[in-house]
Amino acid sequence: MLQDETPYLKAIFDYIEKKPVRFHYPGHKGNLISLDLTEIPQTDNLFIPEGPLLKAQELSADAFGADYSYFLVNGSTQGIHSAFLSSFKDGDKVLVPFFSHRSIIEGIILTGVKPVFIGEEIDRWGIPQNVRLEGLDRCDNGVKGIVITNPNYFGLTPELKEIVEYAHNRDMIVIVDEAHGAHLHFNKRLPSSGLDAGADIVIQSMHKMGISLTQGAIIHLKGERIDKNILWENVLLLSTTSPSTIILGSIDLCRRELAVNGERILDNLLSEIEKLGYKIKNTGFSLYEKPDMDRTKLTLYDLDGDRLSERLWEDFRIQTEMSSGTYCLFILSLLDSERTLNTLFNALKKIEPLPARNFIPPPGYELVRSPKIAYFSLKEKIKLTSAVGRISGEIITRYPPGVPVVIPGTLITPEIKDYLLLMGRDYVSVTLD
Ligand SMILES: Cc1ncc(COP(=O)(O)O)c(C=O)c1O
Numbered sequence: 001m002l003q004d005e006t007p008y009l010k011a012i013f014d015y016i017e018k019k020p021v022r023f024h025y026p027g028h029k030g031n032l033i034s035l036d037l038t039e040i041p042q043t044d045n046l047f048i049p050e051g052p053l054l055k056a057q058e059l060s061a062d063a064f065g066a067d068y069s070y071f072l073v074n075g076s077t078q079g080i081h082s083a084f085l086s087s088f089k090d091g092d093k094v095l096v097p098f099f100s101h102r103s104i105i106e107g108i109i110l111t112g113v114k115p116v117f118i119g120e121e122i123d124r125w126g127i128p129q130n131v132r133l134e135g136l137d138r139c140d141n142g143v144k145g146i147v148i149t150n151p152n153y154f155g156l157t158p159e160l161k162e163i164v165e166y167a168h169n170r171d172m173i174v175i176v177d178e179a180h181g182a183h184l185h186f187n188k189r190l191p192s193s194g195l196d197a198g199a200d201i202v203i204q205s206m207h208k209m210g211i212s213l214t215q216g217a218i219i220h221l222k223g224e225r226i227d228k229n230i231l232w233e234n235v236l237l238l239s240t241t242s243p244s245t246i247i248l249g250s251i252d253l254c255r256r257e258l259a260v261n262g263e264r265i266l267d268n269l270l271s272e273i274e275k276l277g278y279k280i281k282n283t284g285f286s287l288y289e290k291p292d293m294d295r296t297k298l299t300l301y302d303l304d305g306d307r308l309s310e311r312l313w314e315d316f317r318i319q320t321e322m323s324s325g326t327y328c329l330f331i332l333s334l335l336d337s338e339r340t341l342n343t344l345f346n347a348l349k350k351i352e353p354l355p356a357r358n359f360i361p362p363p364g365y366e367l368v369r370s371p372k373i374a375y376f377s378l379k380e381k382i383k384l385t386s387a388v389g390r391i392s393g394e395i396i397t398r399y400p401p402g403v404p405v406v407i408p409g410t411l412i413t414p415e416i417k418d419y420l421l422l423m424g425r426d427y428v429s430v431t432l433d
Pocket residue numbers: 074075076077078101103149152153177179180205215217
């Protein structure tokens with residue numbers, strides 16, 4: 001297919017170029033932003049795409065290696081929820097990494113599945129390690145599927161091909177949360193994408209490693225395990241009926257950029273990152289490196305990352321993605337270049353990092369009730385100091401590194417109470433019965 005085109009974006013521009021008198025929503029009538037339209041015949045309809053939007057979605061499927069692709073305007077979160085609703089039923093057992101994003105926990109709540117947590121490690125710097133095949137030993141015949149993250153926030157990747165093969169041999173559905181990996185398919189120097197590894201559903205945030213506007217994402221489907229009509233219905237169930245034409249147009253643009261220029265841009269970027277990594281290490285910083293990792297996520301560790309982040313902002317107006325007392329994470333995308341990487345290096349050269357603070361690992365949790373039942377129970381908000389022995393009715397995650405400290409159904413232990421107090425929480429929502 002001709003990946004040069006952006007049929008959806010073109011339809012929007014064609015419309016506004018005609019300078020129409022708009023007797024349709026949105027009420028700002030184009031005065032705020034002219035590209036912000038509604039679903040009129042000229043711009044197609046997300047609920048029944050049959051013109052430029054359908055074409056744009058077909059181009060996406062072709063570019064990323066899927067059978068079908070659907071655009072999302074509520075981020076990967078919407079895709080992950082839709083994937084759960086399309087794959088699992090109440091009571092199904094599903095394998096999920098312990099350090100999963102909250103949207104996966106929400107999928108568990110929405111569907112009522114029984115999570116079987118894969119106990120990945122978290123290292124002494126607080127960086128969650130990704131899932132290895134051997135970590136699936138708790139997977140018995142009754143497991144319906146696995147929801148795996150590729151890569152994680154720090155660029156670490158699971159043993160994806162092996163895990164997909166293992167899961168499919170047991171007739172399990174494989175869903176890949178690829179919120180941070182929209183670029184993976186477009187350069188061989190990067191780890192494998194979920195679709196290339198043969199996963200059934202893959203969800204990608206175009207606004208993270210692509211270049212779409214915030215909230216832009218795509219859900220991809222491959223193979224016969226999931227009914228495409230059911231997936232589509234669930235995508236719509238969780239969608240606004242007034243999707244932003246600007247977000248949809250930016251997804252179209254992002255797909256073209258990745259498909260047409262992605263390989264070349266990523267080649268340059270990866271070479272620049274390699275050079276930067278070398279220079280950074282020579283300056284005395286520790287750069288987080290693991291085999292088969294996505295190096296567009298750059299983590300400096302074994303230092304006070306919060307302090308480094310503050311210095312970068314205060315003295316150089318450089319803003320990092322996230323930091324802690326032990327690391328500092330920089331996200332690089334298609335739009336970074338030798339220039340931006342040099343700016344970062346020139347700033348780092350002038351900073352003497354402070355020693356890392358002590359990382360306190362999260363206490364872990366035990367589920368004593370189904371997350372769905374606990375979430376939908378009658379609940380009360382109580383002071384944490386009197387919450388020990390009660391069952392959480394809410395998800396509490398810590399950013400960084402996005403670790404779920406409790407989810408609905410968790411028994412609140414003294415260790416969890418202390419950890420939440422340390423996080424600055426005073427109250428927690430607990431079940432009443
Ligand atoms: C691993 C992971 N999955 C899913 C999401 C949700 O993505 P979105 O913000 O596009 O909804 C995030 C967001 O940070 C994430 O880090």
